[in-house]
Amino acid sequence: MPPVVPPFLIGLVAVPLAKRFLKPLVRGVITTSVGVVMDVKKAAHEAGENLNDLAAEVAADVMATQFASAESPLPAETESESRSPKIRATTSAAKGQ
Known part of the structure; x- marks a missing residue:
């Protein structure tokens, strides 16, 4: 029958060896x-x-487009056309029901 080795003796030998080999491995994983x-x-930054x-580029393009359209002459509208309310087809259909 083989000699019985108490578990605490295995621990006394295994812990320093494990510490010696596992510490660099864990350090490498963390690094x-x-x-x-x-x-x-x-x-991500x-x-x-x-x-x-x-x-910012898109906003600048939109602003430049709006500025350019504000400077370009618009077709002459009569005062009644510019002040007439715009009525949607869906709005009038909903009111009729």
Whole structure:
């Protein structure tokens, strides 16, 4: 019959070995995880900046278009045409029922 080794002796031998080999492994995993998180954060920030730049360009284009249309001469309208109310077909159909 083989000699019986008490579990606490196995623990006394295994813990220092596990600590020696697992500590660098865990440190590497954490370092890699932090690096990935930082890269994702940077990419998200850049994407947000790109969206803000695009929104600013579109807003500038819209404003330029509105400014250009305000400067262009409009066809002459009579006063009665410009003040007449616009009636939608759906509104008049709803009132008739």
